Amino acid sequence: MGWVEAVVLGLVQGLTEFLPISSSAHLRVVGQLFGWEDPGAAFTAITQIGTEVAVLIYYRRKIGQIVRTWLRSLRDPALRGDPDARMGWLIIVGSIPIVVLGLLFQDRIETTFRDLRVIAIALVAFSLILYWADRMGRTDRDLDHLTVKHGLLYGLAQAMALIPGVSRSGGTITMGRFLGYSRSAAADYSFLLAIPAVLGSGFFQIASSLDGGIAWGPTALATAIAFGVGFVVITWLLRYLAHGxxxxxVVYRVVLGLALLTLVGSGVLAPQ
Incomplete structure (x- = not known):
């Protein structure tokens, strides 16, 4: 991987990670359009560390409260009903599905799921589900209504993002809207829930790539760019969701998915 490629892919990662349009799909598609080799699941997971650091900084006060209260609740039973302590447990519970399914389907994540036809279908299909959920879902629940059952359902939706084109934020926000959470509440839990999964996946890929296979300089540059751009995007998105x-x-995903199917069907792009 060259430095120009790293800059472009870092920008793409930062721009698309938090929007419900699938950053992993965009990294795969942009590389193909430029004639570059597939950056791979390892590169995607490592650069996502950059955008996840943006989440840690944006939610730093909330995360600090959750961690402190959760740790104290382990010693003090009286704190176990505290909303921040409960949120700590709910983030842990919601992270279980993606860990289990990620290990079970690791080989497919790095091969079959990165087929452009699979990505295109996922972009279109899950955009329609998001549209339905956003239009039909109730909006009267906030994060105080979150239960273990809801946390697991959010977690299953997050695990669907192992398929590029689904979108981690798109999948979890869609589930939140189906469950009756407001757009802002669904997004808040979506981003908090992603922290263990994204950081765990990223550091796992770093450890797995220590023996070679990764261009560390360009990858580090892409990760840094993804952090800076991602922080701007998450700030904008959460303000937008207050009224948008x-x-x-949804429209963008459908157009992109249909365009991909057309390009692959006409032979302009190779599916794998």
């Missing part, structure tokens, strides 16, 4: 809908993202 997901319809523009």
């Amino acid at each position: 809908s997901f319809t523009p993202f």
